[in-house]
Amino acid sequence: MAPSESVGTTAETGLPRGTPAPGCVLDRDLANELWRDCGAAEWGLTHDEFDQILLEAGTAQNFGRNVSAAQAAATGKQQAEFFRELRIADLVLARACAGGNERAWKRFLAVYRQPLTRAAIAIAGNETLGRDLADQLYAELYGLNLREGQRRCPLLSYRGRGSLMGWLRTTLAQRHVDHYRRTRREEPIEEIDVPAPDPPPQMPARELSLLERAIAQAVSSCEAEERYLLAAYYLDEQTLLQIARVLGVHEATVSRKLRRAKKEIRKQILKHLERSGLSRRAAEETMGADSRDVDVDLKNLLQTSQSEAFQEQAAT
Amino acid sequence: MSATSQHGFHPDAESLNAFAEQALRDRERAEVLEHLGVCARCRQVVALARGAADASTVRTAARPRKIAAARPWWNGWQVAWVPAAALAATAALAVYVHMRNVERSAEMAKLEPQAVAPSARTPGNASHEDHAESVPPASVAPAPPAPAAKQEHSRAAKQPAEEESQFVTADAPQEPGTQYSGADNQIEVMRKAQPLSSAEAQQAPSRPGSATGGPAYSQPAAAAWETEQKQAEEQRQEQADASRVRSTTLKPAPAAVRRGNQLAPPAGASTDTVSAAPPAFMPRLLPDQPAGSAGISSERPGSHPIKPIHLPSGLAVVSSTSTGAIVVAVDKAGTLFLSEDRGGTWERVKTQWTGHAVAVRQLFATNGAMQSAPAAHDGTAPGASGNVSPAPPSSVILELFNDKNQAWVSTDGRIWTSK
Numbered sequence: 001m002a003p004s005e006s007v008g009t010t011a012e013t014g015l016p017r018g019t020p021a022p023g024c025v026l027d028r029d030l031a032n033e034l035w036r037d038c039g040a041a042e043w044g045l046t047h048d049e050f051d052q053i054l055l056e057a058g059t060a061q062n063f064g065r066n067v068s069a070a071q072a073a074a075t076g077k078q079q080a081e082f083f084r085e086l087r088i089a090d091l092v093l094a095r096a097c098a099g100g101n102e103r104a105w106k107r108f109l110a111v112y113r114q115p116l117t118r119a120a121i122a123i124a125g126n127e128t129l130g131r132d133l134a135d136q137l138y139a140e141l142y143g144l145n146l147r148e149g150q151r152r153c154p155l156l157s158y159r160g161r162g163s164l165m166g167w168l169r170t171t172l173a174q175r176h177v178d179h180y181r182r183t184r185r186e187e188p189i190e191e192i193d194v195p196a197p198d199p200p201p202q203m204p205a206r207e208l209s210l211l212e213r214a215i216a217q218a219v220s221s222c223e224a225e226e227r228y229l230l231a232a233y234y235l236d237e238q239t240l241l242q243i244a245r246v247l248g249v250h251e252a253t254v255s256r257k258l259r260r261a262k263k264e265i266r267k268q269i270l271k272h273l274e275r276s277g278l279s280r281r282a283a284e285e286t287m288g289a290d291s292r293d294v295d296v297d298l299k300n301l302l303q304t305s306q307s308e309a310f311q312e313q314a315a316t
Numbered sequence: 317m318s319a320t321s322q323h324g325f326h327p328d329a330e331s332l333n334a335f336a337e338q339a340l341r342d343r344e345r346a347e348v349l350e351h352l353g354v355c356a357r358c359r360q361v362v363a364l365a366r367g368a369a370d371a372s373t374v375r376t377a378a379r380p381r382k383i384a385a386a387r388p389w390w391n392g393w394q395v396a397w398v399p400a401a402a403l404a405a406t407a408a409l410a411v412y413v414h415m416r417n418v419e420r421s422a423e424m425a426k427l428e429p430q431a432v433a434p435s436a437r438t439p440g441n442a443s444h445e446d447h448a449e450s451v452p453p454a455s456v457a458p459a460p461p462a463p464a465a466k467q468e469h470s471r472a473a474k475q476p477a478e479e480e481s482q483f484v485t486a487d488a489p490q491e492p493g494t495q496y497s498g499a500d501n502q503i504e505v506m507r508k509a510q511p512l513s514s515a516e517a518q519q520a521p522s523r524p525g526s527a528t529g530g531p532a533y534s535q536p537a538a539a540a541w542e543t544e545q546k547q548a549e550e551q552r553q554e555q556a557d558a559s560r561v562r563s564t565t566l567k568p569a570p571a572a573v574r575r576g577n578q579l580a581p582p583a584g585a586s587t588d589t590v591s592a593a594p595p596a597f598m599p600r601l602l603p604d605q606p607a608g609s610a611g612i613s614s615e616r617p618g619s620h621p622i623k624p625i626h627l628p629s630g631l632a633v634v635s636s637t638s639t640g641a642i643v644v645a646v647d648k649a650g651t652l653f654l655s656e657d658r659g660g661t662w663e664r665v666k667t668q669w670t671g672h673a674v675a676v677r678q679l680f681a682t683n684g685a686m687q688s689a690p691a692a693h694d695g696t697a698p699g700a701s702g703n704v705s706p707a708p709p710s711s712v713i714l715e716l717f718n719d720k721n722q723a724w725v726s727t728d729g730r731i732w733t734s735k
Contacts, residue, residue, distance in 0.1 A: 085339075115372060118368075118371075118372060119368040119369075119371075119372060120368075122367065122368040122371040122372070123364045123365070123367070123368050157328060157329070157330060158330060159330055161330050161331070161333075161334040161339050161340070162330065162333040162334035162336075162337040162339045163333070163337060165369075166333040166334075166336065166337050166365065166369065167329055167330055167333045169333070169365040169368045169369055170329040170330075170332050170333040170336070170361060170362070170365040171329040172365070172368070173360075173361040173362075173364035173365040173368070174329055174332075174361050176364065177357055177360050177361050177364065178357075181357065222353075224346060224349045224350035224353050225349055225353070226353075227350075227353030227354065228349055228350075228352045228353035228359070230353075231352075231353055231354070231356065231359060232352075232359055232363070235356060236356060236359055236360065236363065238359075238363055242363055242366065242367065245366050245370060246335075246336055246362050246363060246366050248338045302353065302354065303354045303355070303356065
């Protein structure tokens, strides 16, 4: 399948004009096939508008290619592979809405208005808060917020990976969590119960310090999935079913992985203790120390990421 | 990973949603998972979004269930309709066939008496009538009928009344095997009942399974009264087997023995004559069937044998009965004739009834109670089977029926009063 025609320059469509790479062309047959599949003609999108959206979306993500290959034009096969992984119908609708297309907005409201409100209520756990949350997101989606004098629509950040409804739900959840975290810090502390002083530890301080160090090393050496399971289960107190739905696995699988993670951590702790000079028996006795005597902040340990992927991305 | 972070160090909503929807590639998924392991905020976002999606899914799944519950109950039986409809159709067909058979049999039972009424009321025809009725409509045309039985059956249905009247008068030679096969004309039997020679008796084919009876009426009637009572008892036992009687009616009649220019009943035919009373299972033609309609003359045993009936009208006799010297007979036209000299002379009785006279019979008044001569309910013929009250009758009342089954009674045969 060879690119045949460039659709990079179209008439005024009201859509945000992207900046396609020079010489970027869209395969006509692929565009026609995607046009038929997405059903955009049902709500009034023209073929030219559709092509423009595809071209801008593909250019923005370099058709899924590496940065080093950005200079070369994407072949028809690369374009096909890229677009077939995307939710084209949702992507086109989101981009058309972001561009201010009235027909697209009518379609968006007809399809997503009520589900979005229900999702907001479910996330907030309260109908009033949920409706406020949904209205606030609508205001943002409609582009009422201005940044540097220009209308800024969050829908532009949707790139077609996953469903548009899922993206809307996740966006709602982000706003709700951010709002909750922000307002939680502002809540006054009415009473502060001074905890009773801890009794003196029964285990020598040396063993305890060895134990704390071994725990930190064992937890930090956990794999990403184990760390997520431990954090979600013990810190966030999510149920096995909730974790299973996020990971897309069965509930029993989560339980099994959790059990295996705990076993591995215990094994690693014993190994670190023995490596520190304790005998096997002494290490096991140290493992039986009262948890209140161990000064370990598991939350901090688990929240310390060994990967800098998103930090690097943020820096870039 | 190419995702741009919306909140500093966190993956954007696109990546988190794609992670939850399993839409990320392996490498991107590992990166997001690693971040989720250390980021409580993103874990919470993903958990909340996933929870909302599950709630929406449950709501969406519950809605069609509600719609399905609101659908008519028979919509869920679409598959079951097919066998149910087939079953109903089969049942309807069975009912239709049954009703049609019942209707046809009722129609035949209704039509046959009407079709043969003018002529069938002759005693000689009664045997054919009985044959026709003894065979149910479904078996009128059996698949492999016996040739003789079929022939006889068709003959019973088509034999003209003229021929039957000839049989009654015995003027013309009769077709062999037609007259003595069923309930026979006792008049004819009695008229012809002469003791057969042993040679004739051996020549004449006897009916299989029947008693080798000689002529039932070869003795003087008065002397044979007691004998006939015994024979009647025996015949009743024989007739209790309805299937036997039925098979008898379907079997070819024994050949008549030609005696001069007349046909004499074969040796076995006399037994047939005695046992030819309609069996109990046979439907009755009329609610109160007259003796003549059954083809049995209701002449009392002990009376003198009457002469062949030659009515002044020249028509065939439909029904007749006699009380000693008095003989009354109804011809084909429904005219009643009276003879006071045992059939020597006849005079026409003035019509004192309505409709068309079709039968006459006699009732025996014993101790003030009238008793029908033919014991119609037990299926035996009066006179012929001898199934009468053992007590001798004190008085005799004649009874006449018209075509509407209305009855008139008379003691002398001249004056008739409505019953």
